[in-house]
Amino acid sequence: MTERILLTHGSGGKTAHRLIEEVFLAAFDNPMLAAMEDSATAEFSGRLAFTTDGFVVHPLFFPGGDIGKLAVCGTVNDLAMSGAVPLYLSLGLIIEEGLPVADLRRIIDSIAATAREAEVSIVTGDTKVVHRGKADGLFVTTAGVGRVRDGVSISSASAAPGDKILLNGTIGDHGVAVVSQREGLTFGGDVRTDCAPLGGLVAAMLEAAPGIRCLRDPTRGGVATTLNEIADRSAVGIRLVEDALPIRPAVAGACEMLGFDPLYVANEGKVVAVVPADRADAVLAAMRSHPYGREAAVIGEVTGDDPGRVTLRTRLGTTRIVEMLTGDLLPRIC
Amino acid sequence: MTERILLTHGSGGKTAHRLIEEVFLAAFDNPMLAAMEDSATAEFSGRLAFTTDGFVVHPLFFPGGDIGKLAVCGTVNDLAMSGAVPLYLSLGLIIEEGLPVADLRRIIDSIAATAREAEVSIVTGDTKVVHRGKADGLFVTTAGVGRVRDGVSISSASAAPGDKILLNGTIGDHGVAVVSQREGLTFGGDVRTDCAPLGGLVAAMLEAAPGIRCLRDPTRGGVATTLNEIADRSAVGIRLVEDALPIRPAVAGACEMLGFDPLYVANEGKVVAVVPADRADAVLAAMRSHPYGREAAVIGEVTGDDPGRVTLRTRLGTTRIVEMLTGDLLPRIC
Numbered sequence: 001m002t003e004r005i006l007l008t009h010g011s012g013g014k015t016a017h018r019l020i021e022e023v024f025l026a027a028f029d030n031p032m033l034a035a036m037e038d039s040a041t042a043e044f045s046g047r048l049a050f051t052t053d054g055f056v057v058h059p060l061f062f063p064g065g066d067i068g069k070l071a072v073c074g075t076v077n078d079l080a081m082s083g084a085v086p087l088y089l090s091l092g093l094i095i096e097e098g099l100p101v102a103d104l105r106r107i108i109d110s111i112a113a114t115a116r117e118a119e120v121s122i123v124t125g126d127t128k129v130v131h132r133g134k135a136d137g138l139f140v141t142t143a144g145v146g147r148v149r150d151g152v153s154i155s156s157a158s159a160a161p162g163d164k165i166l167l168n169g170t171i172g173d174h175g176v177a178v179v180s181q182r183e184g185l186t187f188g189g190d191v192r193t194d195c196a197p198l199g200g201l202v203a204a205m206l207e208a209a210p211g212i213r214c215l216r217d218p219t220r221g222g223v224a225t226t227l228n229e230i231a232d233r234s235a236v237g238i239r240l241v242e243d244a245l246p247i248r249p250a251v252a253g254a255c256e257m258l259g260f261d262p263l264y265v266a267n268e269g270k271v272v273a274v275v276p277a278d279r280a281d282a283v284l285a286a287m288r289s290h291p292y293g294r295e296a297a298v299i300g301e302v303t304g305d306d307p308g309r310v311t312l313r314t315r316l317g318t319t320r321i322v323e324m325l326t327g328d329l330l331p332r333i334c
Numbered sequence: 335m336t337e338r339i340l341l342t343h344g345s346g347g348k349t350a351h352r353l354i355e356e357v358f359l360a361a362f363d364n365p366m367l368a369a370m371e372d373s374a375t376a377e378f379s380g381r382l383a384f385t386t387d388g389f390v391v392h393p394l395f396f397p398g399g400d401i402g403k404l405a406v407c408g409t410v411n412d413l414a415m416s417g418a419v420p421l422y423l424s425l426g427l428i429i430e431e432g433l434p435v436a437d438l439r440r441i442i443d444s445i446a447a448t449a450r451e452a453e454v455s456i457v458t459g460d461t462k463v464v465h466r467g468k469a470d471g472l473f474v475t476t477a478g479v480g481r482v483r484d485g486v487s488i489s490s491a492s493a494a495p496g497d498k499i500l501l502n503g504t505i506g507d508h509g510v511a512v513v514s515q516r517e518g519l520t521f522g523g524d525v526r527t528d529c530a531p532l533g534g535l536v537a538a539m540l541e542a543a544p545g546i547r548c549l550r551d552p553t554r555g556g557v558a559t560t561l562n563e564i565a566d567r568s569a570v571g572i573r574l575v576e577d578a579l580p581i582r583p584a585v586a587g588a589c590e591m592l593g594f595d596p597l598y599v600a601n602e603g604k605v606v607a608v609v610p611a612d613r614a615d616a617v618l619a620a621m622r623s624h625p626y627g628r629e630a631a632v633i634g635e636v637t638g639d640d641p642g643r644v645t646l647r648t649r650l651g652t653t654r655i656v657e658m659l660t661g662d663l664l665p666r667i668c
Contacts, residue, residue, distance in 0.1 A: 006662075012554025012600075013659030036567070037490060038550065039383035039416035041482055048382075049373035050479055052424035054462045082373035090386035092475040094428070126475075128388045130666060134470040141426040141460075143477030145384055148375055156371060216372065220346025233370070266346075325347030328340075332464060 005099040010129030023105060024091075024125060027112040032088070032123040040088065040123035047148035049084035051075060055140040058332045060103065062181040064192030065268075067140055068107035070334060072114040073197045073268055074219070075144035080202040081215040081271065083154040084146030086118060091125040091142055096135040107138065118197035120144070151210055158213040159234035161304035164280035166273040168201060168287050169194065169295040170246040171223055175265035176254045178333045187257065189250025196269030201292045205271075208286035209279035216272045219334060221325040223299075224263040226272050227310045228324040234274075235307040240300035240322065242314045263312075264325050266333050274302060339433040344463030357439060358425075358459060361446040366422070366457040374422065374457035381482035383418035385409060388475040392666045394437065396515040398526030399602075401474055402441035404668060406448040407531045407602055408553065409478035414536040415549040415605065417488040418480030420452060425459040425476055430469040441472065452531035454478070485544055492547040493568035495638035498614035500607040502535060502621050503528065503629040504580040505557055509599035510588045512667040521591065523584025530603030535626045539605075542620035543613035550606045553668060555659040557633075558597040560606050561644045562658040568608075569641040574634035574656065576648045597646075598659050600667050608636060 001022060008015040025034060032040040053074040060067045072089065079086040091111065095104070115122055173194040180191055198217070206212060214234070218226040223245075231238045247262055255262045269292060275283045280298060287293030310322040335356060342349040359368060366374040387408040394401045406423065413420040425445065429438070449456055507528040514525055532551070540546060548568070552560040557579075565572045581596055589596045603626060609617045614632060621627030644656040 007665045008660075008662040010554075010665070011659060011662035013559055013661065015660070015662075016554075017658070035489075037416055037488075038412040039385040039418060039478075039480070041381055041383050041416060041418075043380075044382040045379045046377075047375055048378040048479070049375050050422055050424060051373040051458050052426045052475075052477055053460045054426040054428050054475065056428060056462045056464050078372040082371055082375060084373060084375075088384055090384060090477045092386045092388040092426070092477070094388050094390060094473050094475070124385050124477075126387045128390045128473075128666075130390050130470060130473075133467075134392075135473075136464060136468040139428050139462075139464075139469075139473065141386075141388065141428070141475035141477075143386055143424045143426070143458075143475075144373075145382070145479065146373070154371075155369075220344075220350075225347055324351070325345060326342075326349070327347065328342040328345035328349075331341045331344070 001101055003101055005095050005097060005101060005129055007097055007129050010127055023108055027108045028122040030121045032121060049079050049082045049146040049148050051078040052143040053078060055334060056332050057178060057334050058136060059181055060137050062193060063177045065195040066107055066110050067138060068111035069114045070195055070268060071140040071142045072111055072118060073195050075142040076118045076120060076197040076199055077217045079144050079146035080199045081217055082148060083152035084148045086120045086144055086146040086199050088123045088145045089120050089142050091122050093127045094135055094139040095129045096137050097129055097132045099137055114197060118199055149206060152206060154215050156214050156216060156230045157233040159230050159236050159274040159302045161236060161302055162277050163213060163274045163302040164277055164298050165300040166275055166283055167297055167299045168271050168293040170248050171267055172251045172255060172262035172265035174268040175330050175333050176251045179330055187250050187254035191250050194267055194269035196292050198271055198292060201290045204286045204290050205273060205283050208282040209275060211279060212273055212275050214274035218270050218272050219266050219268060222264040222266060223272060224322045225325045231310050232308045237303040237306040238300060238310045239303055240312045242312055244297055244299045246295045246297050260329060263322060264329050335435055337435055339429050339431060339435060339463055341431050341463050344461055357442055361442045362456040364455045366455060383413050383416045383480040383482050385412040386477040389668060390473050390666050391512060391668050392470060393515055394471050396527060397511045399529040400441055400444050401472060402445035403448045404529055404602060405474040405476045406445055406452060407529050409476040410452045410454060410531045410533055411551045413478050413480035414533045415551055416482060417486035418482045420454045420478055420480040420533050422457045422479045423454050423476050425456050427461045428469055428473040429463045430471050431463055431466045433471055448531060452533055483540060486540060488549050490548050490550060490564045491567040493564050493570050493608040493636045495570060495636050496611050497547060497608045497636040498611055498632050499634040500609055500617055501631055501633045502605050502627040504582050505601055506581060506585045506589060506596035506599035508602040509664050509667050510585045513664055521584045521588035525584050528601055528603035530626050532605055532626060535624045538620045538624050539607060539617050542616040543609060545613060546607055546609050548608040552604050552606050553600050553602060556598040556600060557606060558656045559659045565644050566642045571637040571640040572634060572644045573637055574646045576646055578631055578633045580629045580631050594663060597656060598663050
């Protein structure tokens, strides 16, 4: 193997076959992929969930994660948010000529490790290489297939007045971790991405309350944008309580310095859940007993007033409107 | 809508929502996508086929097609080659800031039209935008889900001595069309891509002979590389007849000028089928009655000699070995 990726690694010929065998098949060892047919196949019965996400994060490595871990978690989490058990992932790579093969191997190993944790298999893939200067290191697009649990019906259009809004932990960690790495900033504390596969956490939550109404991962646009989408589609109001929002002091400080509102900063290991009030305690307890939910909190509630509007009760006791994100706070953080 | 794509079109916020509603939802009108949840869902029962492909073709538009048509056909064809009925596609876009919105709309319309022809739905998607100079216009990654027909068992490891090798038409058209557009060359004839969704053709072939052994689309690496893969996995020899290979005079001339062997040039609307000898005539007839198979031909046969080796009987009556592609003949033709 050469030290850097060449155009021929994307040719479909001998060099590409060697890359596939030595790097991909070795890392993602599973029979569906090893068959090396034009499609991976498996028996399936039930309600299929299908999703995709592209990843262009810069830099490729950042505190607590990398583009590979991000790509697996992003797609696994989109499946989990539909009440599905994540099963199979596809992996599409677009590589800039000259990427160090060592970097690619490190990312592929990270993908394999995250997939093992999330209990999904990488069953099909594709690699393209473009000339130097025509991409930026590596772009990753994953798609995923899962099976929706029987009896579960999750939808962003299902929130009802009286429901509680739950969140599994601190906000803004991912966006701040990436921007601090990119810009060489430190914020008086080690901020790491929260990037995590949430299939197990969501399974525990649904076991505690199969009637959970909405699940969403607040990635680009942050918690504010996600809640605006739910308020809009469910035609309800949402009232947040600022004091209840979990946030690390280092992230709060970084946001203040940079002029960001942490409610708009991307998360990659968070789930916003809308839960009937009488099941909120049970779901909260289930979240707190899971490693990815120890700092879970009830952050607000659904109301019948002001359909489509999200408001925040501030620490000063005032109320302000929380709009959907306008502009682009932090490009290329995922 | 602005005239050019901005970073905010990939932010997940208001501008991104507008792009999704005005461009994507309008073009890909279907209820699974319109639900706008984190995953698309549908009931499914049977053998699932799952595949992915990335597209980085340059230029984005070329005679007879564009990156959008290519992306739909590539994934539909990978599903069809597994004996599956293609059903659902995901669409991941990575856009360079500054791409004209008119170009994006034209490509999205082409994706929608090709999906309609192929009878698949675009059910989920994702859009990322990177800074100017960090990508090259547009990269597209599609993944696809289909249902393998009952009683069909297609595998590149199933070819057996005596089987016939069938091809649905002329070779090399796609690669030559793209390179001629890119380099501003003309070859004394209008060469257009052969890019086409082959689900319907393959359905007709399988109806004529459910026992077809292998189906492969000879894209990157061309017919030569595809046949080497089959010879290797099935541990058989393959004997081609040069005179039997359908090739347009303009493509043959272009390849001679450029020093290419058309056996290695990519196709995007071709299928190589390995068929038991007693069903070859029936499959050939089915191919020739289909619009995408009018120039179908038997191009060779499987032998028990020289397992793993592909040979060509030339017009001069000599025999030469046809290796798998080494190097990269034509970067970024898909």
